[in-house]
Amino acid sequence: MRHPEFVISAGRPAPLGATFDGDGVNFAVFSQHATAMEVCLFSADGKTETQRLRLLERDGDVWYGYVSGLRPGQYYGLRAHGPYRPDEGHRFNPNKLLLDPYAKRLTGKPVWHDALMGYQVGSNARDLSFDTRDSASYMPRCVVEDTAFSWGYDNHPRTPIQDTIIYEAHVKGLTQLHPKVAPEGCFLGLATDAMLDYFNKLGITAIELLPVQSFLTDRFLHEKNLENYWGYQTLGFFAPQPRYLSEGKISEFQQMVARLHHAGIEVILDVVYNHTCEGNELGPTLSFRGLDNRSYYRLIQDKRYYINDTGTGNTLNLDHPMVLRMVMDSLRYWVQVMHVDGFRFDLCSTLGRTDYGFDPGASFFDAIRQDPVLTQVKLIAEPWDVGPGGYRLGGFPAPFHEWNDRFRDGVRRFWRGDAGRAPDIAGRLTGSAAEFDHSGRPATASVNLVTAHDGFTLQDVVSYNGKHNLANGEDNRDGHSENYSDNFGWEGPTDDPKIVEARNRRKRAMIATLMLSQGTPMLLAGDELGNSQNGNNNAYAQDNETSWIDWENADMDMMAFTAEMIRFRREHPILRQKVFLHSRERRIDGREDLFWWRADGTPMLTPDWVDPGLKMVCVEMRTASGTPIYAATENAIFAVFNAGGDAKVHLPDPPKGSRWAWSIDTAEPGRAQITVRKTEVTVKAQSVAIFVLEQVA
Template sequence: MLTSHRGQPSPLGSSLHDQGVNFAVYAPGAKEVQLCLFDQSGHSEIAKITMYRHEGGLWSVFVSPLRAGALYGFRAAGRYAPEKGLLFNHHKLLLDPYCKDFHGEFTWSERHFCHLPVGTLNPSDNAVDMPKSCVTDIEPYEGARPDIPWSKTLVYECHVRGATKQCEFVPKPLRGKFLGLSHSNFIAHLASLGVTTIELLPCHAFISEQFLTTKGLKNYWGYNSLSFFVPHKEFLVDGNISEFQQMVRELHRTGIEVILDVVYNHTAEGGLDGPTLSLKGLNNTGYYRMVGEQAQYINDTGCGNTLNIDDPYTLKLVMDSLRYWVEFMGVDGFRFDLATILARTEHGFSSQHSFLQAMAQDPVLSKVKLIAEPWDVGPGGYQLGGFPSPWREWNDKYRDTVRRFWRGDAGTLSELAKRVHGSHELFEHNQRGPLNSVNFITSHDGFTLADWVSYEQKHNFANGEDNRDGHSENLSFNCGVEGQTDHQHILALRHQIQKSALITLMMSKGVPMLAAGTEIAHSQQGNNNAYCQDNQINWLSWPQSISERCSQNRSAKGSWGSDEASTLCALIARLQEIRCQYAIFHHPFFIHTQDERFNISWFNKDARPMSEDDWHDSHNKTLIYMLTDTLRKQSLLVILHAGSDDVAVKLPVIAVGVWKLTLSSAPPTETIEQGHQTQSLSAHSAWVYQSHNEDLKND
């Protein structure tokens, strides 16, 4: 027989004790809060227990005997006044915002809506269509962490399901799951590329929007959070949340970090006409941003609502969630979706926001990797370069400049030099360096690298919005034919430009990021907004050559195949080796003039230092730069030629030795003239030289 008494208001959520379970929830405007217990099927509500009120709007109850696995939810009664943003409706079963696991699935129905129509209270009970919060006894994460410095980091942005769903080198039960990513064969692939850090698209439990399910689609990317603590259940093999810990532990054992793409800017509850699932029914006007005294949601996310981080308990929810994923799930950092929102007050973005200050002083979170997507759709939402140290930021200016350069746009040379140099004008103003720039050419959002050189127009008809969704300007080009072709010359050109872009990315100062599938030339068939495509459009199709290599667990250097995927993989691996060999890529500060050790020099095609005229020549599409380490007597020369014609370039003279061609995106032809080495550059090609007889030891 169950007994209950007044519990403790902290910690929030359910806490397992020897004699039972303590439940605590924050619902400051509620008149009554009930704890609802369910049988193990989750179908039958077996008890309703009135919770005890504490100061500050907290409620608690201690129930015994109760054990791990107990299923529950909350019902909050209070004033229903939509015009004031008050949405209390005791007919709605609410998911515990702090639950660490839940049982059952979410099903769309009209019962989830607090009012139907808006303004008229909906008396339908939604419990049958809601997952039930579950009491857990999960232990904190144990195990050594890789602690990869930013200077050695290569990020691999990856979707849990799409990465291994079609992986023949991963056992079938693990495909599309967390444990598929940590299988030894998939880890061997990551290691062969030199990947140090895997960045996972949303892993917090999420649901698909109703407008997608009615069209037979689903939210594949996962930017529609239902819970900030529960791992997405579809990614589990046996439904046990400890599988996430197991994945992290296996990746850590091989020296690979795990970063989560997290969505704390909005939730799946949408706007006023959206469902009431958790936060809305507990403290709607506190958890979400409203327009003044009105009940109108501020929609800086484009998703119906915006989380109100200015509210102390909303801030606490986010901080507690982040800390949980580090301390209990073992993750090494976070990439924050629409991060500007998290530092926005009612007056706009502030680099002194309480969230940023809280992160900086937190003894746990201040030590992990933090990456901002520094924009949202609200006023003043574009804040690239505005975040404080130690934050890193996605650099979309890098992406766009590299794309424009290799597309052949005129007048891009000086802008490209800034990006290759680490974007000093964006980060140096507040004492940050080139390693604060996360450089990328493609990500989950937009064209893949293969599609970037294959499509000039988006092809999003499968999304069911008549091709209106997605960006219309992708800075892309199709090399002469839109989409798939059998024309060998065009296929060769596309392959070469992909290699040229990868050389640019890896030979730039900053932190490089690859979108999963880049290394195997994955195509989304021209879809540049594939957020709702849970199919072959998003699932990586692994070539036989890569499957065989991974099945043999070959992660170290060795022979690669000659097919397109193998050559891209080999190129990435070699470029990462070079980055690790040259200390100049690890240098945390910008180099403007010769310093005590490092130097960067820019040359024209005649091996003379770049002049003002050279920089402002809009027809100049050849960037040549030399990176020098005087202590080691190392020099690295990079040549990027985006012109459509071949061109001869003199290589600058170096004090010791001669240049040795290390790699290129096109077949080399090299001649020597009067002490100068002269290289004939193919159109759309990139070249990397190392000074001969140099010391290649790691610093």
């Protein structure tokens, strides 16, 4: 079959990537150190390389050219010429087909073979050797795309952060086993009526998706017959993961977003801009390494090796303006073209690293803060990495919010009954002010979580004392060892009714704590259904029933309780205040906004707080000073967090003309609200009791 011959002509250095303009395609590729750049075209089936076109124009460090007559759907790749001097940081090898960092779609993932390496595997010279085999047979293809989509009346929900309930989910894991979802395991499945109805019934306002930018499965996992399930090994920052496209069209992602928006649900993406899937000096040459290793990656003084603050072998060099530009272009693409509503940045401390360590004024943060597009969406930092000084909770600039692992650990330890945890849980209930109440940051800066994809599910927190990760093939060495969990006397599943009830009561108490705390709550998908991973707390490689949500055996009573707590939070603005509560007088009526009470109805004093045996915290919350008047329509909420045994609690004396209504008792879920006509009540063991101050008619 004869393939058409295309001619390259003068083009434009911007935008970067392959851009279709209706008549042809403009190619623009950044490389500071290359000596030549080629675009490789492939046949319609992607198997045969039909033509190589050298990009003859160069503007600064951008190579570019225009190909008239080229259409969307064209398969292509890149080859970069230049020095192969690993000791100087250069790893060019034109025998390796490279992916365009700006490719909008990929046909799949690389097929593991030694030809993917720029060096000769097994050579005594290791990565200093040079491999001449062509890698094209083992590489996916980039695809020219027309990204236009008919959005109709799509509107971003723009849910205020104080009203946001985040639901962390995996595209495949959430839908693969759902009996009413088809096609399952993909973007379109996530947007079916069954899922949209479920989201609205539960009451979430935003779904935070584990990585959906294209990624690969590491070779060591492939050789163990395992898959990269979570997706934290990015292959392309603009292309959706091919396995989530049931029909191979990027419009499937856009359609999913449009339907979620119509249901009032925001879409937040978990993104990985701290490293790529190419690993260390012994990793494959797939894209960035072959295009300009010395520019894309942070290298140590011996340029042969990589700075590894991420624990994955390499670290992207965001100090380089063109690498930073790629990240910013990627973020804007997902907002402007794909209409997402925010991002959660994996290992965000790495993005703020300079030669002098972490800097909240680093180029990445400054670029974000001045960007008119990105400052309009939700931005969430994972505030740590594995490098020196990498734990930075509370240290990120506005408008970033941050995952709060201290909230997670504090809630688990308090409800487990660990000694001396009352002061900590009090701090978590009031927005973790010790970490976040500075620099004008709101209480909502703390993204509160009890569980996340990384770690035990909520069911496993109350079912296992230790991790059970043998299926990962690492002899149970991987994953967190300190989970602050409690199996209630039996490791794993049990039919013992007493243990089952104790576990359910603990779970309800932790969900209630999450929804009653100042900050932005995040719920792990499946926790509301009693989903278990059989004690695996690092299921990153388990693309199977271990990680997929078990809808058939879902605990719908737990789901109903979770939905009730979300509804309660939504209906009571006192719980959604952005202003920190610090026992200050309200401008509205001159009374304080926060009271800590003993069980006998007297104020907490210093000796009470330092009592290691204290297992109960009683708090009265009111509207904070400076909070808008609309939030002052209710007088107070009194909540009791009882991690001990059954206890008598004296309610605060209600002001004249008002009374307490016992709205929620986690020991008796679903119980109707009770008007309290006495000053003392019994709060059961391992439970949360919530009272709302009502006006007497």
